Amino acid sequence: MEPPGLHLALLRQLLRGLRQQGPSPASRAPPGYLRAFTAEAAPQVAAEEAAAAAAAAASSGAAAEAAPAASAAAEALQAAAQQRAPQGTSTLSAFLGLTNVLEQQQAQMAGQPAAERLSPALRAMTWHQRYMDDTPAGRELRRNWQRQIILETKALDAARARYQKEQLSAIARGQAAALPEARQMLLRWFGPVTAAIQKEQQRIMLGARGIDRSVYGPYMLLLEPEQLAVLAMHSVINAIVSSEEQGGGTFSHPGQARVTRLALTLGKAVESQVNLEKLQQEAHAHNLHRKEVKELYQQGYKLRQRLLELRKSQPDAVLPDADWQEWLAIGNSLRDLGEVLPLDAQDWFAKADFEERLRRLAAQYRVPKEGSTTIRRVEATARRVLAGQEANWHPDILAKVGVVLMKLVTDSCRIDVRSPGGGIKSVPAFWHKLELGHDGSARGFWKKYGLLCAHEQIMAKIRPHQMVEVFMPQYLPMLVPPVPWLRNNMGGHLTLRNTVMRIRGSRLQQEMLDAADGEWVEGRGPGLSRVYDALNSLGSTPWAINLDVFRVVETVWAWGGGVCDIPPKLNMPMPADLKYGYRQHASPGQLLFYSVPRDEVRARRTEMARVAKKNRELHSLRCDMEYKLAIAREFAKESRFYFPHNVDFRGRAYPMHPHLNHLGADLSRGLLQFAEGKPLGEHGMFWLYVQAANLWGQGVDKLPLWGRYKWVEDHLAQIVENATDPFRMTLHLSSRRGGDEDGDADDGSSSNGNGRGRLSRQEQREVMAELMASKAVQSQIPYWWKAENPFQFLATCFEIHKANASGDPARYVSHVPVHQDGSCNGLQHYAALGRDLTGGYAVNLCPSDKPQDVYTGVCALVRKRVEADAAAGVAEASALLRVTTVDRKLVKQTVMTSVYGVTFVGARAQVGNRLKERGFEDNQMLYKVSCYIAKTTLECLHEMFQNAKHTMHWLSECARLIAKEGHGVMWHTPLGLPVVQPYRRKDRQHVRTLLQRLVLVENNDDLPIMKQRQRTAFPPNYIHSIDSSHMMLTAIACRDEGIDFAGVHDSFWTHAGTVERMNDLLREKFVELHSQPLLEQLLEEFQRLYPGVEFPPLPSKGELDLDGVKQATYFFS
Incomplete structure (x- = not known):
């Protein structure tokens, strides 16, 4: 019989292998596999350890008795786990069934050279291949995986191919004028910019002297000239059409871009493309170890050699049809096997590695083969980069590469403009200049900035809809489920370099993330496994x-x-010129x-x-x-598509795609819905009605739930009209036809199925023009326009109408997300931390028949004090009441931002903005009244949240004491995520470039901390780390119960039919989270990290009963 220690060692080895490699293809592991396995395996590991200890102390007979006991305990555990596990399969037993597979993989890996082993990037790229079988789902996954690879990697190649094709076709035929003006400009510039880059590459290869050429030169040779030209042109155009804001001062506006920012952006674009090509080469080298892939490439090489032989005598020769069909068949087979091929089939089976490119350049520019130090230096640098030793280039390299490309663009691009005499002349499209500007700091220093400026005719020719031509975002939504996070640098997209945390250059933060990963892989603790589990849950929602x-x-x-x-x-019309x-x-x-x-x-x-x-x-x-x-x-x-998520340094989760996601504004949210629908069930219709009332706002969202439901019932006719006739064309038809809506349509009339009636197209144009110009009377404006969240409200109207029209709403399959929003969520967490009964009641932590509005509560206290002060003769109070009243809107922003550490100065500015809107014209009195109201609001807020105030003060004091000793504040979230506050003084590095001296700002853990920022930012950052933990715990719980879930910080989304179960889970997880001694754990960690600091005692707690949250209807509603 095996000794218990052997079984324990095997279990630990397999657990470590699973954490390193992920579930095997054979496991078909369900979501949450790793977390569930860890939980199930822990008791068995403990049992094995006990058996091993007994065996070491006892005789061989005792050891023999201990082994069966351990095996029996394991069998009992597996049986219990099998009953609990979803789909009737125990994650532990499934894992133990992978023993042979993992051992074979490890043996195969051990026998491979280091260069042939899978890097984290390649593991991410090939993650889905394990599930690509011959089932319909497997075949669909294969198709979408190939499309996703193209989506991530081929945008640059597609743009380059488009320019080259248009150069050969449209321009050759004189048809370039038929292209949009923006495309014409880019097409005109593509040739000169490419030629300029080719000349620069030639100078680099020949070792010509030049400023910084020996530094940036090797990096300029890593891509083709056409690729660099597309990156440079598109980056410049993207930069000049958007303004750059920082610190309240506009550094640049459309038509110009700051040189430093643009240079770094352009250098980063080159670096990203090099990393993509490096990954593709790595994947190709790895795939060549497979026999079938190697044989297919050998066939392809033979066909390409045949084509090259034909073209020696006839440059335009093509393969015979039979050979071409074989060519295509080989390429499709390679793609099915996971190969990433060029978009153009003509480029298949051509060697495209860097050494081949370098040899081609050397031959093209006639560089001597012997004695060229340039070639050796370029090869050495390129090999370092391509080997992964320089995956992240140094900022000065990024800046130098970006500046040289920027200069080549400015030197090459010209635009035709009409001269005053009536002729056409060619002028530079871009130029560089130095300009004084505000540095964005509180002190208001002015300094010189380098700007790249564009000719005004460029801005006039570029229309917003043509910007899509140069819009090449890499972080698009995904067509396949994101790669599960298994490391802090492995997860999300297939080929793009992702990190689990959006780090601001902190080396210490990265080291702590790596240490957490090591803890998890080696079995010493959970590490970041729960954070990864939550992010994987969020990313798996289609x-x-x-x-x-x-x-x-x-x-x-x-x-x-x-x-x-x-x-x-x-645009808004400019004021008329003054007449002289x-x-x-x-x-x-x-x-x-x-x-x-x-x-x-x-x-x-x-x-x-x-x-x-x-x-x-x-x-x-x-x-x-x-x-x-x-x-x-x-x-x-x-x-369906997916949003991979990562976190900021506080642990808050964000989709990695920046433009159209559910964290966006009302328009973005209204455009999105769940891909998988679920029946409304018994109560789903109720929650759709509540959703409509919440999105309408305007006080309706403050009613009790049944009041909101009743409001929708009373306005159901308008709800239906929104869905069937969004632009109220029927109403306009009636008014234009004298009330006869049943008359015959004019010729050319149309109806789009949304109730646009029978207005002719000309009449529709007139109606839409009136609506867009706001000429229609209020009664004719579409009803949904008046909602606080119009597009989300309209989406809910469509869903309500479809459900009612189905005839059986309970069985109607709904896709629209229903939101449950926290009631001033930051204050909810403060009240729970301090067990603040009064404050907790104000933010709905206690059961209540109607929702409590904290803003209204604070407003009532402020109004009472202002009226008393006015009666006592306080000038500021009297001045306020002469112009306006104290209402909810006046104090809302200050109350809402109090949890984020708003200062008195910030609160004064917020109140001042509200007073300006109400007609305060005397600036001196405006300042005094703003100070008075801000001070009164903060005092009333602290009066209402006594315990929360003490908790906030304790957090600030701890941060002050830590910062006083010269340390930055660090802690771990309840889910184990390490947090390092990044507030340090900036390190300014001066970099000489071709255009100007650049000042690069770098984050450095060795620089002095910003003491004030460390203190003021810690309380809100800590609360954010708590609310993110609550959201993540809820995401995991919903995933485990098969509930689709999306989180927007303090707003939790699911289907209407699963809202009630999600409500139960989010309350359970809130109570579970705050039942932990969070402040005690934080103090213990501070004392361990900063042993020389004497921290104040913990604040006393109030009498809030956390269990009451489970019955608090309006905690989230």
Whole structure:
């Protein structure tokens, strides 16, 4: 019989292997496999350890008795786990069944050279291949995997191929004028920029002297000239169409871009493309170890050699049809086996590694084979980069590469403009200049900045809808489920370099993440396994485009926008120029020059600057709108897509795609729905009604739940009209036809199935023009426009109508997410930490028949004190009441941001903005009243949340004491995520480049900390780490019960039919989270990390009963 220690060692070895490699293909492991296995294996490991200890102390007979006992305990555990596990399969028994597979994999890995082993990046890229079998699901996964690879890696190749094709076709035929103006410009520039890059590469290869050429040169040779040209042109265009804001001051506006930022962005784009090509080469080298792949490539090489032989005598020769069909068949077979091939089939089976490219360049530029130090230096640098030793280039390398490409663009790109004499002349499209600007700091220093400026004709020719031509985002939604997070640098996309945390350059933060991974892999603790489990749960939720809302959005945008937070397509008109001139004096023949008063001139200039600034902002908003619509159009064709998630340094989860996701504004959220629908069931319709009331807002969302339901019932006719006739065309038809809605349609009339009635197309255009221009009377405006969240409200209207029209709402399959939002969630966590009964009641932690509104509660306290002060003769209180009243809106922003550490200065500015909106014109009195109201609001807030105030003060004091000793604040979230506050003084590195000296700002853990920032930021950051843990725990619990879940910080989403179960789970997890001694654990960790600091005692707690949260209806609602 095997000694117990052997069984224990095997179990630990297999557990470590599973954590390193992930579940084997044979396991078909369900979501949450690793977490569930760890939980199930722990008791068996303990039993094995006990048996091993007994065996070591006893005789051989005792050991023989201990082994069967351990085996019996394991069998009992497996039987119990099998009953609990989903689909009737124990994760532990399934794992133990993989022993042979893992041992074979390990043996195969051990026998391979180091270069042939799978890197984390290649493991991520090939993750899904284990599930690509011959079942329908496996074949679909294979197709989508191939499309996902193309989506991530081939955007640059597609753009390059498009330019080359248009150069050969449209321009050769004189048809370039038929292209959009933006495309014409890019196409005109592509050739000169490519030629300039080729000349620069030639100078690099020949060892020509130049500023920094020996530094950036090797990196410029890692890509083809055409690739670099596309990256450079697109990066420059993207930069000049959007403004750059920082610290409240605009550094640049559309039409110009800061050189430092653009250089780093451009250098990063080159680095990312090099890393992509490196990964493709690694995947190719790995696949060549498979016999079938190698044989297919040998066949392909023979066909390519045959083609090259034909082209020696005839340059345009093509393969015979039979050979070409074989060529295509080989390529398709290679793709099925996981090979990433070029988009153009003509480029298949051509060696494209760096050494081949270098040899081609050397031959092209006639570089001597012997004695060239340049070639040796380039090869050495390239091998370091391609071997992964320089996966992340140093910032000065990024800047130098970016600047040289920027200079080549400015030197090569020209644009034709009309001269004053009426002719056409060619002028530079871009130029570099230095300009004084605000540095964005509180002290308001001014300094010189380098700007890349674009000719005004470029901005005039680029229309927002044409920006899609240069929009190549890498982090798009995914067509396949994201790669599960197994390391802090492995997960998410297939080929793109992802990290689990958005780190601000902190080496210490990275070391702590690596240590947590090591703890998990080696079996010393859970590490980041629960964080990974939560992110994998969030990323596995499939999404789809809501086509009903999408059609409405496209219609609004097509007719000019300007409503429901959609930006208008037209700029604001500039004020008329001031008129100067001459007039005849009363005396005969005398002319006098007249002008405009200085005050009027000054006011007109201010107004012109305001309008110009607004128009620049509108341009950026229009570009962002086009990005969203372009993505929606592309993914509207897909039945499902996914958002991989990662976290910020506090642990809050975010989708990695930045433009169209459920964390966006109302438009983005309205365009999205769950891909997998679920029946409404018995109570789903109730929650759809509540959702509609919540999204309508305007006080309806503050009613009790049944009051919200009743409001929708009372307005059901308007709800139905929103769904069947979103633009109220029927109403306009009635008004235009004298009330006869049943008359015959005019010729050319149309109906889109959404109730646009029988208006002719001309009449529809007139109606839409009236609506977009806000000329219609209030009663004719579409009802859903008036909602606080119009597009989400419209989506819910569509769903309610479809459910009712189905005839059986309980069986209707719904896709629209229903939200449950926390009630001032930050204060909820503060109240729970301090067991604050009064504050907890104010934020709905206690059972109540109606929702409590903390903003209204604080408002009542502030109003009472202001009225008393006014009666006592306080000038500020009297001045306030003469102009306005104290209402909820006046104090809401200050209360809401109090949990985020708003300062008195910030609160004063918030109140001041509200007072300006209400007509306060005396700036001196505005300042005094703002100070008075801000101080009163904060005092009333602290009065309401006594225990929460003490908790906040304790957190701030701990951070102050830590910062006083020169340390940054560090802690672990309840789920084990290490957090390092990154607030340190910046290290400024001066980098000399071709254009100017750049100042690069780097984060460095050795620099002094920012003491004030460490103190003020810690309380809100700690609360964020708590609320993110609550969301993650809820995500895992919902996933384990088969509930689709999405989280937007303190807003939890699921199907209408599963809202009630999610509500139970989120309350259970909140109580479970705060039942832990969180502050005690934090103090213990601080004392361990900072032994020389004397921390204050923990604040006393109140009498709040956490279990009451489970019955608190309006905790989340």
